[in-house]
Amino acid sequence: MATRLVPAVPAKFLKIALVVSVMGGLYCLALYKHAQRETQRQAAVELTSACAAKLQDYALRAGELYRSPYVLKTTGTSSATRGYSEEDVRAIQRGCNIVADMQGQQARAGAQERWNSTRFSRSTHASCAHCHQNAGDKQDAAGNRLVGSNGLAASWVMADMYDRFTGLLLPYELRQMQCYINSSNGFKPNAADDLIRDVTAYSRFLSAALELKIGNRYPEQGMDEIPVSATLRRGDDYVRGAHVYHEKCARCHGPQAFGTVVQGRVLYPALAGPDSFSLDSRMNFARVNTVMPGFICRNMPLGEEGSLDNQECRDVAYYLSTLPRPAGDKQGPLVALWQRAMMTVMPPLIRYAESLGSQETSLASR
């Protein structure tokens, strides 16, 4: 018995030591990651060009009191509100950067400077500013906030309201999570993650800079949705939509809506294919048929906003919904597989069909 016990004791000890060292290793890793995050919180923020301009316009700086130049300009008076500490300013700056350049394509250290946001996005194109344009605060040349421009400040003051799509009283943080899941075709960050909290801090700052009041509805909140009743009821037609798309949208978003990427930077995002929003996104016309048309009519084509009529916007949105895109969480594995197959098979087939069409056209012209 004695000879059996001698090797048994070290074996048991080794097992315990192994478990303790693994747990200790994980603890040390957590400490290291926390320290890394803390260093990033303390570090100076290098702003994107859009954010530098915006935050300078709104005179964001640390101090006891904050006075909004925008409010002073638009109303002639400006009341002082509680100022921001150095830490708050950095959080707001980081939030603006995330909105303007979520993938970190303009950052020196890439997505690491955006709290590794790419962990939560399968799409390599997705960025908040694609839907929330001008860093979530779109204005015309005179400084008027634009109707249906999806302003983040207006969304913040109207957060926690009942959301008809989810059936929830939707907090601001949860809404951001949905964007990561559906619009970025990705995964849900934690509500307390810096990625979410910095965007909230930035949105709250915008609402203070624009002096928007909690619980008030502002026209720049969300999309200015276009239902069928806002058209002449000719019926939505994706063939008409395809025609309009190729005429007005394809020059930026590409003939198959895969977006335009130049030197690793997304100039125009994908509207179809693996880098676009998922089937569960509210931008998908097949899911919600009023949001995407509203976005198109108010914000597209860039520089010619308002040039499309309501029916054309609905047609284009309908056409886009027929293109292959990733399945969402609600669809299940079979639909996901089907969508994946379509995203792989359809693009070369369409290219081939279009090349045949162009050959026929050139022969006919001869």
Place this chain on the structure above:
Amino acid sequence: MELDVAAGNLPARRKRVFTSLPRVGRQRAASGKTWAVLGLVAGFVLWAHLGSHLPVFRSHVSFERGWKEFRTAYSVTDFGEDGHFVRAAQNGYNVFFLTWKYAGRFTRKTAADRINACAGCHTPVDMAYAFVNSDRFDPKLGRRVSFEERVMRCFAGPMDGFVPTLYDPTVRDLRILARAVAHHLQLS
């Protein structure tokens, strides 16, 4: 030395275990127990979903004294006479003024305690100002603190209780109450 399984060389306790059941019988008993546990779990899940009739979502909110006056005084009706938001604000009101009753899970305070509700220390206006000033850097804690975290800390500290999760309706409804009051005060 190799383990000698001959009954004569085993200690008495082991000998009993080894010899009380035949090998196949022991396996069957273990398998039967596993199936019984699985059956119990499956039965509970089926009962919870189909037979319990327990509502997953309760839209009913108890009507406490003072809510009618509060609703008028703080213009909660701006959000409608009734609806999800108004009911959440009403539940927030109940939690705020009768914490021991409506958030009893998160506090050890009882009706007998002098301070047994949020209203013991704060007013609804305080809450609204705390809400609009939240998400700021707290030099004492050395980090930014959200409104929800303040509520959670209140439950753990002054309310002598337990920390609700960030998603708990108690925390959410207190935030919504603060939002409704902030709207009345037109805070930004």
